[in-house]
Amino acid sequence: MSISNVLALVGGLALFLYGMNIMGTALEKCAGNRLKSILTKLTSSRINGFLLGLVVTAVIQSSSATTVMVVGFVNSGIMTLTQSIYIIMGANVGTAVTSWILSLTGISGSAWYITMFKPSTFVPILALIGIIIYTSTKKQKKKDASAILLGFSVLMFGMEMMSDAVAPLKDIPQFTSLMTAFSNPFLGVIAGAVLTAVIQSSSASVGILQALSLTGGVSYAVAIPVIMGQNIGTCVTAVLSSVGTSKDARRASMIHLYFNVIGMIIWMTVFYVLNAFFHFSFVDMHATPFGIAIVHTAFKLLSTAVLMPFSPQLEKLARFTVKDGKQADVLPMLDERLFVTPSIALERAHTILLEMADLSISALYTSLDLLNEFDPRKAEEVVEAENRADMYEDKLGSYLVQLSSHSMSEIDSHEMTKYLHMIGDLERISDHAINIMESAQELNDKQLSFSKEATGEIGTISAAIRQILDYTLRAMHREDLSIAARVEPLEQVIDLLNKAIRARHIDRLTRGNCTIELGFILNDILTNLERVSDHCSNLAVAIIEIANNSLDVHGYLNDVKANRAEYSVLYEQFRQQFALDDAKEPAAGEAAPAQG
Numbered sequence: 180m181s182i183s184n185v186l187a188l189v190g191g192l193a194l195f196l197y198g199m200n201i202m203g204t205a206l207e208k209c210a211g212n213r214l215k216s217i218l219t220k221l222t223s224s225r226i227n228g229f230l231l232g233l234v235v236t237a238v239i240q241s242s243s244a245t246t247v248m249v250v251g252f253v254n255s256g257i258m259t260l261t262q263s264i265y266i267i268m269g270a271n272v273g274t275a276v277t278s279w280i281l282s283l284t285g286i287s288g289s290a291w292y293i294t295m296f297k298p299s300t301f302v303p304i305l306a307l308i309g310i311i312i313y314t315s316t317k318k319q320k321k322k323d324a325s326a327i328l329l330g331f332s333v334l335m336f337g338m339e340m341m342s343d344a345v346a347p348l349k350d351i352p353q354f355t356s357l358m359t360a361f362s363n364p365f366l367g368v369i370a371g372a373v374l375t376a377v378i379q380s381s382s383a384s385v386g387i388l389q390a391l392s393l394t395g396g397v398s399y400a401v402a403i404p405v406i407m408g409q410n411i412g413t414c415v416t417a418v419l420s421s422v423g424t425s426k427d428a429r430r431a432s433m434i435h436l437y438f439n440v441i442g443m444i445i446w447m448t449v450f451y452v453l454n455a456f457f458h459f460s461f462v463d464m465h466a467t468p469f470g471i472a473i474v475h476t477a478f479k480l481l482s483t484a485v486l487m488p489f490s491p492q493l494e495k496l497a498r499f500t501v502k503d504g505k506q507a508d509v510l511p512m513l514d515e516r517l518f519v520t521p522s523i524a525l526e527r528a529h530t531i532l533l534e535m536a537d538l539s540i541s542a543l544y545t546s547l548d549l550l551n552e553f554d555p556r557k558a559e560e561v562v563e564a565e566n567r568a569d570m571y572e573d574k575l576g577s578y579l580v581q582l583s584s585h586s587m588s589e590i591d592s593h594e595m596t597k598y599l600h601m602i603g604d605l606e607r608i609s610d611h612a613i614n615i616m617e618s619a620q621e622l623n624d625k626q627l628s629f630s631k632e633a634t635g636e637i638g639t640i641s642a643a644i645r646q647i648l649d650y651t652l653r654a655m656h657r658e659d660l661s662i663a664a665r666v667e668p669l670e671q672v673i674d675l676l677n678k679a680i681r682a683r684h685i686d687r688l689t690r691g692n693c694t695i696e697l698g699f700i701l702n703d704i705l706t707n708l709e710r711v712s713d714h715c716s717n718l719a720v721a722i723i724e725i726a727n728n729s730l731d732v733h734g735y736l737n738d739v740k741a742n743r744a745e746y747s748v749l750y751e752q753f754r755q756q757f758a759l760d761d762a763k764e765p766a767a768g769e770a771a772p773a774q775g
Contacts, residue, residue, distance in 0.1 A: 184344045191340030191390075194333050196383055199277075202330030204586050205323045225265050225487060232269025242274035242381060246417040246435050248523060251514040254421075254428035260497070263431045264490045268438060271410070272479040277382035278472040280331075281338055281389050298335045306332035319589035341390040362400040364447055371408025381413035385475055389468035399474070402466040403450065406475050407443040414439055430497035437493055442482030513578040521587040525595055528579055532598055532605075535571040536655050536718075538564055539605045540648050542612040543711060547641050549619035550704070561616045568609035572602050597721045604714040604721075611707040611714075618704050627697055630687070635760050636680045637704065643673050643757040644708050651715040654722050666719035668749040672757055673712040677705050679759055 236245045249266050252258035258266075283298050309328030312321055361367040375384040388405055391397050414436040421432035454462060486493065513531060517524035542564035545557050579599050587595070622628065629637065647669045654663035684701055687693040 181347075184347055187340055187344035191337045191342075191344055192378075192383065192387070194337030194340060195386055196337075196378070196380065198330045198332070198334030198337055199380070199382065200330070202327055202334060205326035205330055225490070228262055228265025229269040229272075229483070229487070232266035232271075233273040234269075235266075236270040236273025237276045242270040242413060245270040245273070246414075246432070248517060248520050250417055250421050250428045250431050251517040251519075253431045254425050254514045260427045260430055260434075260494060261490075264434055264493060265487070267431065267435045268483050268487060268490075271435075271438065272476075272483055274381055274413070275472070275476040275479050278385045278389070278475045281335075281386050282468040282472040283335075298339060302332050302335045302339075306336075323588065338386055338390060341387065342393045345391055345394055361405060362398065364404045364451065367401060367404025368408035368411070368443065368447075371405035371410075372412035373408075375409045375412025376415040379416050381409050384409045384412065385471065389471050392466040392468055392471055395465045397466045398463055399466050399470065400462045402471055403462075403474055404447065406471065407447060407478060410439045410478065411436075411443060426501050429501045430494070433497045433500050434493050437496055438482065438486055442478065442486060445485060446478060446481055513574060515578075515581065518582060518585050521582060521585045522591050524578075524582050524585075525587070525591050525598075528575060528582070528595070528598060531571065531575050532601060533656060535568060535575065535602065535605050536652055538571065539568050539609040539612070540652050542568070542609050543615070543648060544645065546612040546615040546619065547645065549616055550622075550637060550641065553619050553623035558616050558620060561612050565609040565613045568606050572606040576602055594725050597725050601718055601721050604717045608711055608714050611711050614707045615704060618700050618707075621700060625696075627700070629697060629701065630692065632687070632760070633684065633693070633697075633701065636676075636683065637701075639757055639759055640673065640676045640680060640705070640708055643669065643676060643753070644711055646753075646757075647673065647712050647715045651718050654719055658722065658726065660723055660726055663719040663722045664745070665749055666715055668746055669753045670712045670716040671750060672753040673709060675754065676757060676759070677709045680705060683759075 232245060232249075235248075236242050246267055249258065249263045249270070253260055253263050305328045309325045309332060312325035313329065316322060316325075361370050371384065371388075374387070375381050378384060385406065388397065388402060388409075392402065414432070417432040417435050421429045453459075513524075513527060517527055542561050545561050545564075548554075549557055549561070576599065579595055579602075583592070583595060628634075647666055650662050650666050650669065653659065654666070681702070684693060684698060688695070688698055
């Protein structure tokens with residue numbers, strides 16, 4: 180085998196891995212939103228979990244990526260260890276899809292209908308179609324679809340290169356001797372495990388074995404233990420990814436390892452015991468890419484059939500291996516391991532964003548309660564919530580910025596940008612909660628109180644603020660555009676209330692019914708409430724824009740106000756609902772000196 184053949188083998192492997200990466204990424208982009216909807220409906224059903232792992236792995240073309248993703252889910256607390264078992268089993272079967280695709284390289288025959296299925300015939304056609312679509316369209320969805328074709332073409336071309344590069348090996352006696360050595364079950368398992376662990380892809384290592392089989396120097400006696408070893412080697416990625424994670428996440432990676440190791444021990448024992456008695460004739464036959472795909476798939480399915488009923492015992496074994504410590508695990512909110520599937524990472528970010536929304540808006544509600552009756556313990560709750568909101572902003576913002584460097588669909592990219600803006604609005608709402616709490620504390624410390632009229636006005640605008648916060652939170656959780664559409668007209672009414680209350684305050688001040696000190700406090704409260712409504716408007720607009728895949732904030736607001744029919748009805752409804760009391764002001768002598 181010449182140096183040119185070695186270089187061709189290395190180059191073919193590089194193209195194979197690159198093509199697999201392109202195809203997997205493009206498939207994930209196309210199926211990203213569907214993957215999110217599937218994974219957010221996880222159940223403890225064995226069959227559903229198994230099928231989920233199988234489908235996801237078939238889509239992203241990597242059981243290692245799926246298992247790493249599952250470790251991230253368990254580590255993030257959005258999947259239980261029990262749920263992960265069945266998904267991991269499905270992922271192990273799903274990775275066999277690639278071996279069936281690669282088995283096409285072994286097709287032989289001269290008939291036209293056979294020739295059409297040969298990669299050398301249809302791959303150039305797929306590549307041509309893919310490059311024409313990719314260069315002629317500006318739509319991201321079509322580019323992603325064409326990238327699937329291009330990735331598949333590169334993958335198959337790499338496979339062809341590897342097959343051609345190793346073809347001369349069939350005439351080298353040393354190669355035959357080496358392959359014969361791997362017929363030893365233990366050496367074969369070790370060789371398969373090491374090769375897969377090095378290149379971090381069982382699909383690629385199976386592809387290499389299929390390419391070698393075309394030389395005629397690989398028998399089933401060699402292929403069977405090597406394939407079983409390859410399934411153990413693929414566990415290395417998940418085990419490494421679990422370092423530094425929660426105990427359940429490490430247990431999930433161990434379940435993946437145990438599944439393959441126990442399956443290998445069981446079926447190697449069964450196979451070699453039966454072979455000792457029946458002497459299977461196919462063992463010494465030359466393996467083919469198609470035969471290797473059958474062995475690979477059969478091992479996966481048989482292991483699943485035997486071990487799925489014993490999944491509780493697998494979980495107990497993992498818990499025995501990774502024991503509980505004295506202290507509970509502290510689960511990180513976000514896990515970078517989810518970056519292997521950006522759409523899923525974005526879904527997790529959305530879940531944390533909703534937690535942040537609950538936290539910030541709850542803090543604002545509490546601060547409004549403090550205006551009516553100050554409670555030091557509730558004031559401390561507001562401070563604690565604001566500190567947590569700052570932490571959410573820091574971690575979630577950093578997570579999304581890191582996620583932005585990964586390839587994702589245009590829709591997901593737009594959604595991620597909106598989330599970054601929404602984080603800022605939610606954090607500012609918690610800041611305003613602190614400011615309002617401090618105003619309530621100042622009133623309490625200085626034993627000040629507003630007049631009956633001012634108290635009523637603050638109550639009215641506070642009720643409007645509670646309403647707009649409720650609309651905003653419900654719209655975020657339900658992704659309900661009809662609720663989100665109610666926020667902007669209510670925000671305009673709050674602006675109107677703010678101006679009216681300020682005008683009334685100035686009138687009381689000129690008549691001597693209010694003090695300057697109380698005026699400053701009232702002004703601070705009104706300013707914070709008005710800005711809270713602005714942030715709610717921003718959040719509602721972001722929700723609607725995400726749904727409509729739009730980036731034009733001002734354009735949306737103009738369109739809303741231009742649609743006078745719906746907007747005017749809502750605006751008038753809110754204006755009447757939160758109308759200020761027009762009762763007459765009390766005489767100057769009737770008002771307490773420290774009222775405003």
